[in-house]
Amino acid sequence: MGRADFSYDFLHDRLITVDDLNPLDIQILFDRADHWLAINQSPDKKHDALRGLTQINLFFEPSTRTLASFELAGKRLGADVVNFSTANSSTKKGESLADTARTLAAMRPELIVVRHETSGAADFIHRETGIATVNAGDGMHSHPTQGLLDLFALTRRIGDVGGKRVLIVGDILHSRVARSDVGMLNLLGAEIRLCAPPTLLPTDVDRWGAEIFHDLDDALDGCDAVITLRLQKERMSGALIPSTREYFHFWGVTSRRLELAHPDCVVMHPGPMNRNVEIESMLADDGNRSLILDQVEAGVAIRMAVLEQLGQRARKNTRPGL
Amino acid sequence: MSAITIRNARVVDPASGRDELASLRVENGLIAEIGDGIAQDEDHIIDAGGAILAPAFIDLRAAIEPAFTPGGETLDSLARAAVMGGIGTMVISPTRDMPMDRPETITGLRAAALPLPVRALFCGGATMGLAGETLSELGLMAACGAAFVSQGDCPIADTVTLRNLLSYASGFELWVACPPRDSGLFRQTVATESEAAARLGLATEPAVSERMAIDRDASLAELTGARLMIDRVSTHDGVEAISRARKRGIEICATASIASLVLNAVDADGLDPAFRLSPPLRHEEDRQALVAAIENGIINAVVSDHHPMDLDRKAQPFSDAASGSISIETLLAAMLGLVHEEELDLVSALRPLTIGPADLLGLPQGRLETGAPADLVLIDGDAPWVFDAGNSVSARRNSAWHNRRFQGRVLMTMVDGGIVYNLKG
Numbered sequence: 117m118g119r120a121d122f123s124y125d126f127l128h129d130r131l132i133t134v135d136d137l138n139p140l141d142i143q144i145l146f147d148r149a150d151h152w153l154a155i156n157q158s159p160d161k162k163h164d165a166l167r168g169l170t171q172i173n174l175f176f177e178p179s180t181r182t183l184a185s186f187e188l189a190g191k192r193l194g195a196d197v198v199n200f201s202t203a204n205s206s207t208k209k210g211e212s213l214a215d216t217a218r219t220l221a222a223m224r225p226e227l228i229v230v231r232h233e234t235s236g237a238a239d240f241i242h243r244e245t246g247i248a249t250v251n252a253g254d255g256m257h258s259h260p261t262q263g264l265l266d267l268f269a270l271t272r273r274i275g276d277v278g279g280k281r282v283l284i285v286g287d288i289l290h291s292r293v294a295r296s297d298v299g300m301l302n303l304l305g306a307e308i309r310l311c312a313p314p315t316l317l318p319t320d321v322d323r324w325g326a327e328i329f330h331d332l333d334d335a336l337d338g339c340d341a342v343i344t345l346r347l348q349k350e351r352m353s354g355a356l357i358p359s360t361r362e363y364f365h366f367w368g369v370t371s372r373r374l375e376l377a378h379p380d381c382v383v384m385h386p387g388p389m390n391r392n393v394e395i396e397s398m399l400a401d402d403g404n405r406s407l408i409l410d411q412v413e414a415g416v417a418i419r420m421a422v423l424e425q426l427g428q429r430a431r432k433n434t435r436p437g438l
Numbered sequence: 439m440s441a442i443t444i445r446n447a448r449v450v451d452p453a454s455g456r457d458e459l460a461s462l463r464v465e466n467g468l469i470a471e472i473g474d475g476i477a478q479d480e481d482h483i484i485d486a487g488g489a490i491l492a493p494a495f496i497d498l499r500a501a502i503e504p505a506f507t508p509g510g511e512t513l514d515s516l517a518r519a520a521v522m523g524g525i526g527t528m529v530i531s532p533t534r535d536m537p538m539d540r541p542e543t544i545t546g547l548r549a550a551a552l553p554l555p556v557r558a559l560f561c562g563g564a565t566m567g568l569a570g571e572t573l574s575e576l577g578l579m580a581a582c583g584a585a586f587v588s589q590g591d592c593p594i595a596d597t598v599t600l601r602n603l604l605s606y607a608s609g610f611e612l613w614v615a616c617p618p619r620d621s622g623l624f625r626q627t628v629a630t631e632s633e634a635a636a637r638l639g640l641a642t643e644p645a646v647s648e649r650m651a652i653d654r655d656a657s658l659a660e661l662t663g664a665r666l667m668i669d670r671v672s673t674h675d676g677v678e679a680i681s682r683a684r685k686r687g688i689e690i691c692a693t694a695s696i697a698s699l700v701l702n703a704v705d706a707d708g709l710d711p712a713f714r715l716s717p718p719l720r721h722e723e724d725r726q727a728l729v730a731a732i733e734n735g736i737i738n739a740v741v742s743d744h745h746p747m748d749l750d751r752k753a754q755p756f757s758d759a760a761s762g763s764i765s766i767e768t769l770l771a772a773m774l775g776l777v778h779e780e781e782l783d784l785v786s787a788l789r790p791l792t793i794g795p796a797d798l799l800g801l802p803q804g805r806l807e808t809g810a811p812a813d814l815v816l817i818d819g820d821a822p823w824v825f826d827a828g829n830s831v832s833a834r835r836n837s838a839w840h841n842r843r844f845q846g847r848v849l850m851t852m853v854d855g856g857i858v859y860n861l862k863g
Contacts, residue, residue: 314605314662330609354572356602362575 126425129433130242130249133258134299142264142303148421149268149414156192156416166195166427171227172220174241175201175252179231181387181412182252182262186229189419195227195427213237214244221245226430227423230254248426250419256290261419262386263296267304269407269414270341273382278305281378283335284326285311285367286345286394289318293386297343298324311335313367315356332367339377343384344369344394352393360393370396374405382407441465442855443477444816447486451493452789453796453805462491464812467855471808486816489849492788493804494526494813496795498561498693499669499741500766504536511746513547515833516766517554521859522831523742523767524848526813527795527803528556531615532563532590533745539563541578548583555858557813559585559799564603564614570594573606580610585799588615588669591716591761593651595621597658604664613691613798615667616655618676619717623647628757629718630703638709640757645720649675656683656690667798668692670743672717674727681736691798692736694728694790695743696765697838700772701725711752711759712838715743718761729781732790739795740773742766746834763838768825770817772839774846777819784819812855819846 124140131137137145155161171190175183183199190197200220211219213232217240220228228249230238235255242249253259271277282301288294288310301308308326310317322328329335336342352360374381383399384407391397400406445461449472456472463471463481477483497520503510513530520528530547532538538547544560551558562579564587566572576587587607593616594600600616607614624643629635631642652668656679659666668680671692683690697715702722706713713719731737745762752759765772773791776782796804803813827840851859 314609315602354566355599356573357606358573358575358577362578365581366577 126429129426129429131260131422131426132239132242132249132251134260134263134296134303137303139303142300144425145264145418145421146268146271148424149417152420153414153417156413161192162194163192164194165424166190166193169195169227169427169431170223170225171195171197171229171423172223172225173197173199173252174216174220174228174230175199176232176237177253178202179252181415182231185412185415186250186252186419189416189423190227192416193420193423193427195423213240217241217244221247227427248430250422250426253292255292257292257295259292259296261415261422262293263300264422265411265415265418266293266297266343266384266386267300268418269410270382270384272414273407273410274340274380277301277341279307280340281307281309281338282341282343283309283311283339284343284345285332285335285369287316287347287351288312288321288345289316290348290351291345294345298326309335309339311367313357316351332369332373333376336373336376339381341382341384342369342374342377346386346388347390347394360390364393368392368394368396369399371399371402371405374399381405384408384411386411441470441478441481442484443481444484444486444491444814445477446488447491447816448488449491449806450784450788451806452785453493453793454807455785456806457785459488462806462814464814464852464855467812469806469808469810469812472806490784490817490819492815492817493792493806494815494851494853495524495770495791496527496739496801496804497525497742497744497766497769497791498529498739498795498798499531499695500528500744501531501533501746502536503746509748509833511833513551513554513558515831516744517556517558519764519767519830519832520556521851521853522848524770524815524817524851525766526556526815526851526853527559527801528766529559529561529585531561532568532588534568534590534592537563537566537568537590539566539568539574541575541582544579544582544584556853557803561585561615562587564589564607565594565599568592570596570599573603576607576612577610580612586613586615586667588667589617591617593617593619593621593624597654600655601658601662604658604666605662608662608664611665613665613667615669616651617669618648618651618655618671619643620647620650623650627718628714630720632703632721634703643718645673645675645724648673648717649679652676652679652683656680656688659683659690660686660688665689666691670695670698670717670741671731671737672698672720672728673724677727677731677736684736691738692731693739693741694731694737695741696769696772697743697763699725699728699732699740700775701838709756711754711756712763712836712840714752714756714759714761715763715838716761729776732782733786737790738798740790742769744832746832747836749835752836762836764827764830764832764834764836765839767830767832768839768842768844770815770848771823771825771844771846774819775844778845812852814852815848816850817846818849821845821847823847
């Protein structure tokens with residue numbers, strides 16, 4: 117189904133959280149991501165959808181894959197892409213986020229992609245500048261393109277996730293990925309399960325529309341997909357969980373444990389992985405089970421789809437003479 | 439294996455409330471039958487001569503010393519003292535010297551306990567070194583057979599750490615035993631705040647320290663859904679705080695040490711270091727409140743709090759002496775003192791030594807019913823004797839009970855259907 121079939125345009129001027137999206141938005145983005153994924157697999161990846169537009173990637177947290185993914189996405193769409201990262205940012209010299217935002221806005225970019233360690237930072241940048249902002253991760257709040265790419269990759273592998281049983285296991289409490297995935301899974305009508313030690317679950321998480329488990333074996337029963345989350349190093353040292361070996365023993369996803377799930381159950385991880393902490397090393401490399409590299413590939417396509425929609429809208433709104 | 443019938447016994451079972459003259463038949467390590475005329479032809483017959491027959495005791499708190507401690511209490515020496523005291527199941531608790539905070543330690547100790555004449559369970563240290571900072575591998579310790587986890591004598595000062603501990607343990611449905619002490623008020627004190635202690639010039643902890651800690655710990659247990667064990671309540675206000683928490687539906691249980699239940703600050707006889715204990719001895723009203731809390735079930739278990747150490751650590755002025763006393767051999771006799779003083783009836787006195795702790799840990803023993811393990815104790819309720827710490831079976835001599843006159847002692851202890859102690863040899 118193409119866009120014309122439901123005569124609906126992508127109306128958003130920013131992407132802060134997946135909660136801003138409705139199922140039609142997601143349909144548009146997935147359709148366009150399908151298109152870009154095919155082009156990305158061809159030798160001629162360059163396009164001119166965003167030619168003339170400027171995209172600033174503003175990263176206050178260290179990142180390799182997300183920054184590279186947004187940079188490639190922008191460049192393949194023909195935008196001029198500039199990266200600002202923590203190491204050389206003015207905030208190191210004491211500049212406030214508000215001043216940084218205004219300074220960058222004065223350079224007239226049409227798109228800002230921002231990652232920041234504080235929840236609400238992307239929303240703040242958008243309020244300050246009015247420029248189309250893509251949240252590339254803000255604190256423990258949201259990481260909408262990760263949610264989109266996870267579900268895009270999953271849908272491509274197992275079809276419509278509506279009614280499918282999807283388990284997210286790991287550090288739900290601190291994870292913006294978990295929040296974004298739960299938002300997407302709710303929008304798409306999946307049956308959601310969350311599994312973690314109680315110290316890594318938010319209070320009142322039972323109100324997220326998910327079933328909560330502490331025991332991974334119980335949680336895996338009949339699952340069609342398992343999304344494992346990264347455990348941050350600083351959480352492994354005894355404050356919230358005693359040790360990595362205990363974590364792996366109880367919450368590590370292994371091929372053996374997956375026998376409790378649906379026979380075709382797939383495994384995902386947003387990366388970067390801690391092998392044999394969140395996921396058994398061999399399972400991560402099992403092409404039949406693991407979608408981990410599919411996720412990375414889907415990431416570029418989904419970000420192209422998002423930048424394309426926001427960029428085209430920005431182009432309309434800033435047409436000279438209007 | 440031939441069966442044993444103990445006949446002419448006063449069968450006392452707090453689980454069912456039974457207290458009657460009857461026979462009890464043991465076969466294949468289990469209680470086969472209780473009643474009259476149940477002995478079979480080939481049975482080995484023991485005539486109890488009207489003595490009390492009860493479930494062998496379950497002691498949730500006894501310590502040993504690290505391996506190779508010169509003259510130290512070992513699992514073996516403790517087990518021999520335990521069976522003499524009528525104990526069939528003992529739980530080894532973590533201490534600063536031996537924090538038992540690794541799953542490998544639990545596995546090793548359980549293997550070492552296999553040849554013992556008693557059942558030994560192990561309580562894991564809840565935080566590394568009991569320092570109250572870093573979680574121990576609670577899940578792996580539970581998987582290795584830890585019965586529950588405990589902070590030993592070390593309260594956790596930091597509420598975030600305590601919250602995380604309770605929260606994490608709740609995922610494994612483990613009891614977390616916490617000593618009810620406010621870390622600040624408790625630090626470097628040696629006695630309960632009172633007019634007498636002040637005159638003796640002792641550094642004192644106000645009794646409210648206990649109530650504050652119970653209120654705090656219970657609030658966090660409510661928040662996290664954890665199972666909280668108040669490890670040795672010792673004050674009137676502490677008992678009330680537990681009662682309040684239970685009314686709120688919090689999963690909270692409580693133990694009391696035999697010393698807190700039987701002795702008060704006056705018994706400490708001024709500055710005798712033998713009576714330097716933790717918790718410190720309290721006022722008589724506190725002791726009476728504990729006895730009442732046994733009667734009404736607020737206290738689930740009475741523990742020996744057996745804490746052996748080199749006498750050199752006690753050969754110090756009161757304030758410098760280490761705290762603790764050996765007490766596993768005298769646990770029953772001290773408890774029977776409350777019965778002879780008519781403070782408790784026999785069934786109420788035996789409940790926190792049998793079915794009370796058994797139910798907390800989900801153990802099948804601690805009750806007299808067909809099919810239950812034949813862990814039994816035969817008691818002469820009236821025999822007078824004097825405890826001489828110099829002759830203790832425990833490897834250590836530090837005792838608050840030295841030279842104390844008791845009435846009532848263990849005649850025989852049976853574990854798993856085998857006689858593991860017989861007073862007459």
